[in-house]
Amino acid sequence: MALSYLSGFGNEFQTEALPGALPVGQNSPQRCPYGLYAEQLSGTAFTAPRADNARSWLYRIRPSVKHQGRFSRIDLPLWRSAPTPMVEGLALGPLRWGPPPMPSEALTFVTGMRTITTAGDARVQSGMAAHLYFVTQSMAQDYFYNADGELLVVPQQGSLRFATELGVLEVAPGDICVLPRGMKFRVELIDKSARGYVCENYGAAFNLPDLGPIGANGLANARDFQTPAAAFEDRAEEARLTVKWGGAFHACDIGQSPLDVVAWHGNYAPYKYDLKRFSPVNAVLFDHPDPSIFTVLTAPSDTPGTANVDFAIFPERWMVAEGTFRPPWYHMNVMSEFMGLIYGIYDAKPDGFQPGGMSLHNAMLPHGPDQAAFDQASREALQPMKQSGTLAFMFETRFPQQVTDFAAKLETLDKDYVDCWSGLEKLFDGTP
Numbered sequence: 001m002a003l004s005y006l007s008g009f010g011n012e013f014q015t016e017a018l019p020g021a022l023p024v025g026q027n028s029p030q031r032c033p034y035g036l037y038a039e040q041l042s043g044t045a046f047t048a049p050r051a052d053n054a055r056s057w058l059y060r061i062r063p064s065v066k067h068q069g070r071f072s073r074i075d076l077p078l079w080r081s082a083p084t085p086m087v088e089g090l091a092l093g094p095l096r097w098g099p100p101p102m103p104s105e106a107l108t109f110v111t112g113m114r115t116i117t118t119a120g121d122a123r124v125q126s127g128m129a130a131h132l133y134f135v136t137q138s139m140a141q142d143y144f145y146n147a148d149g150e151l152l153v154v155p156q157q158g159s160l161r162f163a164t165e166l167g168v169l170e171v172a173p174g175d176i177c178v179l180p181r182g183m184k185f186r187v188e189l190i191d192k193s194a195r196g197y198v199c200e201n202y203g204a205a206f207n208l209p210d211l212g213p214i215g216a217n218g219l220a221n222a223r224d225f226q227t228p229a230a231a232f233e234d235r236a237e238e239a240r241l242t243v244k245w246g247g248a249f250h251a252c253d254i255g256q257s258p259l260d261v262v263a264w265h266g267n268y269a270p271y272k273y274d275l276k277r278f279s280p281v282n283a284v285l286f287d288h289p290d291p292s293i294f295t296v297l298t299a300p301s302d303t304p305g306t307a308n309v310d311f312a313i314f315p316e317r318w319m320v321a322e323g324t325f326r327p328p329w330y331h332m333n334v335m336s337e338f339m340g341l342i343y344g345i346y347d348a349k350p351d352g353f354q355p356g357g358m359s360l361h362n363a364m365l366p367h368g369p370d371q372a373a374f375d376q377a378s379r380e381a382l383q384p385m386k387q388s389g390t391l392a393f394m395f396e397t398r399f400p401q402q403v404t405d406f407a408a409k410l411e412t413l414d415k416d417y418v419d420c421w422s423g424l425e426k427l428f429d430g431t432p
């Protein structure tokens with residue numbers, strides 16, 4: 001069945017799966033249509049300024065209090081939360097990993113989450129974690145929500161269906177989706193297996209960046225974001241709910257699907273976005289601009305202009321700058337940079353940075369083009385050139401990132417990464 005979506009970013013949406021299920025003109029009638037329960041899901045403080053305030057009203061078969069039982073703690077030791085300790089013996093340096101092999105065991109989106117880095121502190125709603133996910137099994141009668149943050153999902157291989165309280169989203173590599181904090185969902189495989197990246201954002205929710213002098217249009221346009229239309233399940237059966245809360249996991253048995261929202265309205269909702277819709281801007285005369293021009297979504301911190309986490313992409317684009325070293329410049333950055341590659345070749349690292357792999361250039365650690373990229377870019381004829389068939393991304397946070405034990409021990413860790421710059425010779429010869 002074709003899924004139906006509502007378009008726009010952060011709109012006041014309203015949608016009903018049964019006609020007349022949404023109360024008209026009020027949120028909390030004495031009796032709701034169809035005997036539904038009214039429930040508010042608040043993503044910001046009640047008193048957050050109007051421009052930031054996010055909440056939705058859910059009209060559901062049972063209230064959420066019925067979708068919780070007596071919780072027991074469960075162990076998911078590879079999904080870590082900030083703060084995690086510094087890995088014993090791991091010395092400072094830029095890090096890069098090849099794509100880890102697809103595990104052969106049965107893993108769901110929740111049990112297959114593998115934390116690579118954490119930053120900040122989940123307990124104070126600040127910072128983020130970068131994860132890889134590996135899915136070989138659909139969640140069946142198995143539901144999850146995350147009280148610690150929202151999840152930005154970046155599929156790299158295989159399509160997934162997210163059945164959420166507010167409706168169903170399907171995402172393929174090249175799409176992203178965001179599952180708000182507190183939103184219950186189940187994840188099903190569409191292909192045989194799936195893998196990708198997740199940014200768990202502990203802070204204020206992702207938003208569209210201001211465009212400043214770019215103007216009213218461009219980058220990610222609000223109308224291209226898609227939120228699911230209401231869809232509900234009325235299924236009484238044994239089911240299990242897992243909650244991530246305070247960095248720990250808690251599970252309970254429930255007697256039905258919690259995805260029982262027949263109608264909802266509001267601006268706190270999951271959404272997806274096709275990264276091909278991103279309209280990039282770039283230098284049209286000279287110099288390499290800062291990568292912030294490629295920001296798809298930004299999650300602010302309390303310091304203006306200093307994101308808790310930015311999600312930026314490096315999409316297909318024309319390179320036309322004259323008299324310019326076109327790849328990224330060499331640099332050191334107070335923000336820390338986690339990168340992944342969805343497909344293709346990334347211009348600063350033509351060798352060694354592979355789809356499904358990742359790199360970490362931590363706060364104030366020097367990095368930039370490898371020797372091959374430098375040699376090529378400093379000699380090439382500067383014709384207009386299209387970078388085709390490539391899609392890399394970055395989670396950039398104001399906080400230093402701590403590598404997890406799991407990541408430090410991954411067999412695909414490139415022990416010689418730092419050598420990609422060792423052949424850069426002294427070119428200074430005293431002549432201007």
Ligand SMILES: O=C(O)Cc1cc(O)ccc1O
Nearest residue numbers: 290291327328329337348367
């Ligand atoms: O380090 C990287 O590859 C990411 C990056 C890209 C770019 O074009 C400019 C700065 C930057 O950090």
Ligand SMILES: [Fe+2]
Nearest residue numbers: 331337361367
């Ligand atoms: Fe960088």
